[in-house]
Each structure stands twice: as structure tokens, then as C-alpha cells.
Amino acid sequence: MIWVALLLAHSAAETGSAARGEQVFAQSCSVGYCHGKAGAASRGPRLRGRTFARSYLERVIRDGIPNSAMPGWKGRLTDQDIAAVIDYVASLATVSNDPPPTTAGSAPAGPAPAPEFRGTAEAERGFRLFFDATRETRCGVCHVSGGRGIAIGPDLGNLAGKPEGEIAAVLRSPRARHVVTVRLRGGETFPGLRVSKQGSLVKFYDLTTPPPVLRTVSQAEVLSVSDDAAWRHDAYLAPYTPSEIDDLAAYLRARRP
Amino acid sequence: MRPVLGVLACALACGAQDAAHENWPAYGGGPSAWRYSALSQVNRSNIRRLAPAWVFQTGDVLGGLQSTPIVVDGVMYVSTAKNRVFAIDAATGRELWHYFYPVPREFGLIYGPWNRGVAVADGRVFMGTIDNHVVALDQKTGRELWLVNVEDMQQCGCNITAAPLVAGGKVIVGVTGGDSAHRGYLTAFDVKTGRKAWRFWTIPGPGEPGHETWAGDSWKSGGGSTWMTGSYDPELNLVYWGVGNAAADFYGDARRGRNLYTDSIVALDAATGKLKWYYQEVPHDVWDFDAAYECVLVDLPVNGRMRKLLVNVNKGGYAFVVDRTNGEFVSAWPVAENITWIQGVDQKGELVGRSEPVPGQTRLLCPSIGGGRSWNHAAFSPRTGWFYSTGIEWCQEVTAQKEEPKEGQNFFGGVFQLRPPLKGKAGGHLAAYDPVTGRKFWSYESKYPLLASALATAGDLLFSGDPEGNFFALDAKTGEKLWSFQTGSGHRGSPVAYSAGGRQFVATPSGWGSAVAGLLSQLWPETEDFRPGSAIFAFTLPEEGR
Numbered sequence: 001m002i003w004v005a006l007l008l009a010h011s012a013a014e015t016g017s018a019a020r021g022e023q024v025f026a027q028s029c030s031v032g033y034c035h036g037k038a039g040a041a042s043r044g045p046r047l048r049g050r051t052f053a054r055s056y057l058e059r060v061i062r063d064g065i066p067n068s069a070m071p072g073w074k075g076r077l078t079d080q081d082i083a084a085v086i087d088y089v090a091s092l093a094t095v096s097n098d099p100p101p102t103t104a105g106s107a108p109a110g111p112a113p114a115p116e117f118r119g120t121a122e123a124e125r126g127f128r129l130f131f132d133a134t135r136e137t138r139c140g141v142c143h144v145s146g147g148r149g150i151a152i153g154p155d156l157g158n159l160a161g162k163p164e165g166e167i168a169a170v171l172r173s174p175r176a177r178h179v180v181t182v183r184l185r186g187g188e189t190f191p192g193l194r195v196s197k198q199g200s201l202v203k204f205y206d207l208t209t210p211p212p213v214l215r216t217v218s219q220a221e222v223l224s225v226s227d228d229a230a231w232r233h234d235a236y237l238a239p240y241t242p243s244e245i246d247d248l249a250a251y252l253r254a255r256r257p
Numbered sequence: 258m259r260p261v262l263g264v265l266a267c268a269l270a271c272g273a274q275d276a277a278h279e280n281w282p283a284y285g286g287g288p289s290a291w292r293y294s295a296l297s298q299v300n301r302s303n304i305r306r307l308a309p310a311w312v313f314q315t316g317d318v319l320g321g322l323q324s325t326p327i328v329v330d331g332v333m334y335v336s337t338a339k340n341r342v343f344a345i346d347a348a349t350g351r352e353l354w355h356y357f358y359p360v361p362r363e364f365g366l367i368y369g370p371w372n373r374g375v376a377v378a379d380g381r382v383f384m385g386t387i388d389n390h391v392v393a394l395d396q397k398t399g400r401e402l403w404l405v406n407v408e409d410m411q412q413c414g415c416n417i418t419a420a421p422l423v424a425g426g427k428v429i430v431g432v433t434g435g436d437s438a439h440r441g442y443l444t445a446f447d448v449k450t451g452r453k454a455w456r457f458w459t460i461p462g463p464g465e466p467g468h469e470t471w472a473g474d475s476w477k478s479g480g481g482s483t484w485m486t487g488s489y490d491p492e493l494n495l496v497y498w499g500v501g502n503a504a505a506d507f508y509g510d511a512r513r514g515r516n517l518y519t520d521s522i523v524a525l526d527a528a529t530g531k532l533k534w535y536y537q538e539v540p541h542d543v544w545d546f547d548a549a550y551e552c553v554l555v556d557l558p559v560n561g562r563m564r565k566l567l568v569n570v571n572k573g574g575y576a577f578v579v580d581r582t583n584g585e586f587v588s589a590w591p592v593a594e595n596i597t598w599i600q601g602v603d604q605k606g607e608l609v610g611r612s613e614p615v616p617g618q619t620r621l622l623c624p625s626i627g628g629g630r631s632w633n634h635a636a637f638s639p640r641t642g643w644f645y646s647t648g649i650e651w652c653q654e655v656t657a658q659k660e661e662p663k664e665g666q667n668f669f670g671g672v673f674q675l676r677p678p679l680k681g682k683a684g685g686h687l688a689a690y691d692p693v694t695g696r697k698f699w700s701y702e703s704k705y706p707l708l709a710s711a712l713a714t715a716g717d718l719l720f721s722g723d724p725e726g727n728f729f730a731l732d733a734k735t736g737e738k739l740w741s742f743q744t745g746s747g748h749r750g751s752p753v754a755y756s757a758g759g760r761q762f763v764a765t766p767s768g769w770g771s772a773v774a775g776l777l778s779q780l781w782p783e784t785e786d787f788r789p790g791s792a793i794f795a796f797t798l799p800e801e802g803r
Contacts, residue, residue, distance in 0.1 A: 037672050211407065212405070216403070
């Protein structure tokens, strides 16, 4: 009797979970060109009426499918919501209950969830400034922080823990280490970052105008590469007010690599 | 308004200002996007002898082949869904070089994998990538010259699937992201160095005119993507681009206002990217009815006066005709029968009788999100003076729901389920229209929506392909089917014509795939099993047939 009651309770819980899963599915999986309403298929494959192993669904939902439009939802949906979506899919399709996988898969695919950052009000403002999409020359265009951004300039993780005044001074500093002046035959000159050399080809980031351009030139085209202070990092800080620079410094101080 | 169009007058006055000849040098054939070739070696009298000359397999089948091949001086340049670029001898199909872009192992965007073509200019081949870069290759060797990351894909949830447009020494690229919480833009790069020349935001920022058409912070995530390729008028030095839907697609309560410049045609100074004029087709879009498709530039008489016009068919199924010198509305006419989201367009270009999705309710609206027409392009023939466009008969149930934007993440504000149309059967057609009045001269009916572009030629032929793999030619004057060839996989790309070694070729991509191709299975379940592919088929007349 207890056993039956337990079964019923479990079944009721699953029904409740499937109802939640239906909501999550509608907002995350049906949308646009993906799996269609109630898994009827769209750009993404049909789910309705098919047969899946629970472990497969769990892995694919959590980790996505590399090199495809299926993103990983780990970090974007809670574990409960992922389970609810699977329960909902089980109401549309046949889902066999083999044991769930014990190991987590690869990193999620597609647009990453906005990195969580909690800190002082000042540091949180700095975090938002770092990735502020309304600014074309935001820090994230050239720097990675907390796993997000474009890795062209130096990793700023090494600033963590340093005094804010020191960090602000680095940000305001006109000189940037590593930046060279590349002169090409034919007269073209640009501030650059060395990237690689493969055979007779050399790659530089051209920093003339953001976003930086990865240029590939033959070694023979390069007239000279010299350390040079003509390029000024502080020019990119000019649009920020002094208090915004303090906010960025507070963020970089608090953000662990 | 009843514009009077002299078709004969056009044949004389339109000349062949934007016809492609030996080459197919640009995405739309020329900068006016006519998709018309002045070659006539293949014509109505000998089309029945047209035969395959060669087939080129790219090997990259997932996502289909949606490309427009570019042909310059006997070399064809083709890009595939995962950003492979091939240079091919256009007479023999022999590979000259290839470039495989290092596609990230993790992708996971809803916009792809697919790519609609390259641009070739100034000794370089340009391509946008599925991880939002623009790359320039050496036209002779395929070696990478420059590569620039337009915006971090992980943050913006956007990428590039359209072919770039080259105008005035700049390579101009749009961006997807219109169904994500993103703010759209166009970016121009210097062809030689890859350095950014200008950016035009499709949603005005604080202090700019038009910003007041967005409530609160909705402008930051309002869509307005530029996911197709624009046109260029060198004489006016204006670049024309269609702008996509406002986001969230189906839920507009958080962005009250006209939402400029979504669902608009924007005319930009090619040198600076400054806005010259705009024309908004769908104010405050709550249907995902982008105005992002091609802008066809034609000079035609309207009420007895020659005018420089722009024709843009939007996703809602209406062709809008505007004066391309100033953006003045000229006319609007439908390309589909089943249109219920509006009752019509009045003489000033205002939408009449809007039927909007209601949050929390399910409503039947036509056409479906796939469009009264999909992006596959129309053609214009200066010989007939007609505009050849596909149209689709289908509807959908839309359930709008409130949704909060999360930067770069999907932002639809609702779900939909395709439904058969109210009038007639679900299906597609390719028809000949007067570009100004929309008068229909003939219509070729298709069981499935036609998702390949049209190609018009001076042989008075109209080429296109269907989802079942047939590449076919119609009589451009009557719509009669004159020729067909089974290529083995459905058509979602754009055919072109060119000449190599004195012979005219007609080439088409074959390869089923894409977002709308996937949607078809909601109404036609069998299409789920249609075979993908990725090949170029080139046809020519046998020696004795010429």
C-alpha cells in the first residue's frame, strides 16, 4: 500500500514537473525556428512521437550538440527545470528510463549566459561597463574577464587583488606593453600586436581602429617591427568618466581570473 | 493610386543598367540586385537541350547550400554552410583552391549553420562567418589576408550568414540577432586593411532622432538585424539595406512606439554610413515580419514620369515600392493570397486593419513566421519589365507571451504552430508581376513553398529550383515550364548565369536545409526526411546545340 502511494506520489510529482516543463519548453525550446510548438519540429528536429533515452536527453540539453544550433542549457536552466523539460518531452515522446549519466559533458555551446558577478555596487557597475554593448569600444572588445570577452589584449586577471588606485593608473596609462609599430613595404604603418609566425607568414593584430584586425602578411612585406609608444591605450578610456574608471578598477580588483 | 506603367517603355528606358554579362560579379548579379543576365545563348528555342556540364560537391551538407556563386573571369567562388570557400574553374568544375574557416567546435546559435555567399572585389574574396567574423582572402590563392571579429558571438548571440556588399572601397556586412536580445547594426570595413570605416546602428541611441520610438530600455535589445545583403546605387552613392523585425518578435508591450528603424529600408551614404532617408514598412512589428530581404533598384515610369525606385518584398507578404532618392512611398502590393495580419496598405503606405497577437492568447494569423515569401530572391527582367517573386500560402497559430530580455539569448516573446491557409491549399508559387502595380501576369504553382531564388535571363527564361530537387526553367513571358533537371537534393540557394570559353552556363546550388526548410515539416511531415546536400550543378548547351 505504501509502495502504491509512493508510486502515485511520484507520478503526481512527475505530472507537476511536466507542467512546469511545458512552460520552460515553450519559452526555451519551441521558440522561433527550433523544436516547434510541443516538439512538432521546425528548424530543429521533431521530438513528438520519437524515442529517446533519458540520459541522452539530459546530456544533450545540458551540454548542447557541438557544431550545431543546439545550445547547452547548463547554467541557463536550473537542474529542476532541465528535469521538468525531460518530463514534458516524455509526455510527447517515448523516453526510456535508463540511469542518468554520472559525468558532466563539455562546456555549453552558443551564447554564454551573462556571467554572474556579485560585488560592491561600484564593482558591479564596473562589471556592466566592461561588457556594455552600447559602447563600441568597451573593454570586452579586446580583453577577457571572467571567461567572457575577446582575448586580444592581455588577460586582466592579474590585476585582481591589487589596490584600486594602482589598477586605475594602469587603465589610464598611455603606454601599453607589447604594442609594436609595424612598417610594411609600400608605406603602410600600424600599431600592432605580434600574434604568430608560420613559415614565411606573420600575423599581427592591427590596432589602428577597434575592433582589432588580424592581419596576415608575408615576412618579405614587413619592413620593420619596433617598440613604439605612438599607440595610446588611454585614448580608449577617454569616453569614461573618472568615476566610471574607478568602477572598472573596483571590478577588476574583485574579479578573479 | 493607380500608377501607370509602360512595360514597353521600360524595355527601352531601363536599358540593361544592371544586367550581368560574362561574369556574375555580385550577390544580386549587379549592385541593383536584378538577378538578371544579359546572356541569351541559352534561350526558349534551345532550352530543351540544356545539359549538365559538371557537378562540384562541397562535402559540407548540414544546413544545405544557400549560396549565390560569384563568377569573375572564368572562376566561380562559392561558400558553404560552415564557411568553406571554394574557387572553381567555371568551365570545368575543377577546384583551384579552397579555404576552410576554422569554425568553432561549439556553435549553438539559432542562426545557422548556413552562409549565403561571398563578395569578390579588389583582388579579394570576402565572407562573413557563423561566429561573427569577416574574413578577406587573396582572390588568386585563397590565403587569409585579414580577419576581424565584429562582436563577441558569446555575448551578442549574433553572427553573419549573408553575403557582404562591396561599395565605394568598403565591405559592408550585416548581422543576425533579430530574434535574440540584441541591437542591430551594419558595419563597413576597409577592403584593404579590414579596419572599421563606419557603423550604422539600426536602432538609434539616446539623443539620436528616432530613439523616442522605443519605450524605456527596450532599444538595447530591440532586434533590427540586417541579415540579408543590401544594394548600392553608385550614381547616388547610397547603400540600401532592409532591416529586420523588432524584438521580442511577438510581444511588443515593453517597446511601445514605432520602433525605428526595424522593418525599414535605410538609405546610407556609402562613404560615411550616415542615414540619408528611411522608410518604415511595418511600424511596431509584433509578427516577426522583417523588411530584411533584397532591395531591387529599378528605374520605371510612374504616372508617366520616370522615377528611380526600390522594390522590397517583406516577410509579411507585401512588396513595397519607394522612390530611392528620398524614400517617398509609391505603392504596395501582395505576393500571397493568405494575408490576415493586415487588411491592406492605404495610398499613403499606412497599414490598415492590423490584427495583432495578444499576450496569453492564441490567434490564427497569415502568413506564417516563415513569411508570405522567404528570403530567396526575386528577379527583374528589363526585357519583360516584370518582377518575378515567389509567394507562400500558409498560416500559423501564434501565442504571444511576455518575456524579459537576456542579452544575446533568444527573445521571441511567443510560440507558433503552422496551420494550413484559410483560402486554398498550402503551397507555393512563383509569379510575374508589374513591379509598380503588382498586376499579376502568370503564376507557376508548386506543391511545396519555393525556397530558391529566381534568375532571369535575356533568353527570356526564368530559372529556379524546388524542395524536391528539381532545377527548372520557365518561359519568362508565359510561365510555362520548358525544362527541368533533378539534382538529387532540394533547392535553397540562388542560381546564376555566366559565360566561360564562349559558352553560356547556368549554375545552381543544390542542397536542402535552412530554418524555413525545417519549418515545412509542420505542414508537410514528409519533408523532414528530404535529403540534405551541397553541390553546384553547372549546365550548358552541347556543342551542336548552340
